[in-house]
Amino acid sequence: MIRPRLRALSRALGVALVFGLIAGGALPAAAASYQRISGEGSSWAALAVQQWQADVKSQGVTVDYVPSGSSQGRKNFAGRIDAKFAVSEIPYRGDTADKRDDSYPDFNFTMMPMVAGGTSFMYNLEVNGQQFRDLNLSQQAAAGIFSGTITQWNDPAIAADNPGVNLPAQPITVVVRSEGSGATAQFTLWMLRQFPAAYQQLCSVSGECDGTHATSYFPAQNKANFVAQSGSDGVTKYTVQTSGTINYDEFAYAQQAGFPVANLKNAAGFYTTPTDTAVAVGLTQAVINSDPNSENYLAQDLSNVYAYQDPRSYALSSYSYFMVPTQTTNQFDESHGATLGYFTQYSLCEGQQTMGTLGYSPLPMNLVLAAMTEIRKIPGLDAPTTAKLDAVANSALGADGGNPCNNPTFQPGDNPSHNVLVDKAPFPAGCDEACQAPWRLASAGVAASGPTFDAGAPAAAGGAGAGAAAADSTAAAASTKVCDSDTGVCVEGTANTVAGGKVTPVSTVIPGQQGWAGPQTLMVLVGGLLALFLVAPALVSRVLSKAPRKRI
Incomplete structure (x- = not known):
């Protein structure tokens, strides 16, 4: 009776040990100790953040996010209020x-690009009793709609973009954001730079802006056909529920709602939508602030994006940014920094894989590397996160040319400045071989009829530009701008740097990537315990059989 019981006990202990180890080791060792943190801000980028939240939640890490709008998010971050x-x-x-x-942090912080995307014009319109899903809009017509000078769907300016379409004589209801938003700031800056007269007319009627500066608060006052809603969800829901409406927001929201967006006419005369590839093409003309001493280091200037003449380009493409502390405060300690470091590196790396299907566009690898340099400034980074950052830099910049991020813009062995999405970008209908040829050459780094490219430059980011501000004319005149055909950035001065500084290779490996690490060790331990589970009963039985038996 004793021997069978011992065998059963041995098996039970083995099973308990195996499953206990699996349960405890399925997550990164640090996951159990990552403190819950919260962030706040952009709703334009919220669907991307929410995807990353769900991803890390499955790994045992909890990050909360409130999509209150960029203005409120920056304010609460600066005020150390739950962000x-x-x-x-x-x-x-x-x-x-x-x-x-007017808020500004009284502590050190940095900003880094986290995802790209396109501001689209989602609409709800019926033509001949059916939902119309193929609306074309010139940029001028879009500016007319959102400045309030075009108020009917059958306006001649819209009809000119849609020949043969029986557009209804129906009022246009313009749906805008009610709160301060970065999306509104970028959108009104586009109007100011591309259509200043329309923007000035909008400001003069509303009285809410001066017509010479962009605003985060859309000036909808005194516009009878304008409706303001809170957040990207708010404008999306109102548009879905109301016929004759049109709004501006990130493409992902329209895609999620199953509603169409306008085909926007670019500078080449072709109508495009903000797919991941069209956004990637457009952002080859973005100018990124490359001065590491600037308070707006890595911020974007989109002036050249609006007027880019590549037929594949989407004109209203842009980046969204993380803002993170680089010092501890009474509201942010190293335990918070460990979680934030893990979350941001995940977002920039594996998190980019789903961005295209979600309705955004993944960051090019060189901007990922630039952003990872900023992550290193977060206090409290743990060893696994640091190892991941090292491995990414070593592989992408080193001899092996690997891609431990599995970044969809980067092909192993390629230069980090080469965005493969640009190569994959389809040309629009009507762009024949002669139309395509200059841009195919440009993508290959051959100067053709178009911008001057330097495909060999790793190009981190360059240019002057506070936020979306244009480069200072004096600085621009004294420097040489090199625009890379694939990276999404232009560079002022030296191009052979990443985010203004070289990344020093360090020989390391990280969990979850190539090489020996935690998962591999876990597999060996589990295998050993399984073996022990199988052989332990026999060993125990053998020992017992050799033990002297007590006579009764």
Whole structure:
């Protein structure tokens, strides 16, 4: 009776040990100790953040996020009010700054790009009794609609973009954001730069802006056909529920709702939508602030994106940003920093894989590397996160040319400045071989009829530009701008750097990537315990059989 019981006990202990180890080791060792943190800000980028939240939640890490709008997010981050990080399309200061947003952190912080996307024009319109899903809009017509000078769907300016379509004589209801938003700031900056007369007319009627500066608060006052709603969800829901409406927001929201967006006419005369590839093409003309001493380091200037003449380009493409502390405060300690470091590196790396299907566009690898340099400044980074950052830099910049991020913009062995999404971008209908040829050459780094490219430059980011502010004319005149055909950035001065500084290779490996690490060790331990589970009963039985038996 004793021997069978011992065998059963041995098996039970083995099973308990195996499953206990699996339960405890299925997650990164640090996951159990990552403290819960919260962030706040952009709703334009919220669907991306929510995807990353869900991803890390499955790994045992909890990150909360409130999509209250960029203005409120920056304010609460600066005031240390329930926001360990912020998300915004614009910085605190620069051409996109609004006088109503006067908060500024009293602690050290940095901003880094986190995802790209396109501001789209989602609409709800019926033609001949059926939902119309193929609306074309010129940029001028879009500016007319959102400045209030075009108020009917059958306006000649819209009809000119849609020949043969029986557009209804129906009022246009323009749905805008009610709160301060980075999306509004970028959108009004586009109007100001591309259609200043329309923007000035909008400001003069509303009285809410001066017509010479962008604003984060859409000036809808005194516009009878304008409706303001809170957040990206708010404008999306109102548009879905109301016929004759049109709004501006990130493409992901329209895609999620199953509603169409306007095909926007670009500078080449072709109508495009903000797919991941069209956004990637457009952002090859973005100018990124490359001065590491600037308060707006890595911020974007989109002036050249609006007028880019690549037929594949989407004109209203832009980046969104994390804002993170680089010092501890009474509201942010190293335990918060450990979680934030893990979350941001995940977002920049594996998190980019789903961005295209979600309705955004993944960051090019060189901007990922630049952002990872900023992550290193977060206090409290743990060893696994640091190892991941090292491995990414070593592989992407080193001899092996690997891709431990599995970043969809990067092909192993390629230069980090080469965005493969640009190569994959389809040309629009009507663009024949002669139309395509110059841009195919440009993508290959051959100067053709178009911008001057330097495909060999790793190009981190470059240019002057506070937020979306244009580069200072004096600085621009004294420097040489090199625009890379694939990276999404232009560079002022030396191009052979990443985010203004070289990344020093360090020989390390990280969990979850190539090489020996935690998962591999876990597999060996589990295998050993399984073996022990199988052989332990026999060993125990053998020992017992050799033991002297007590006579009764």
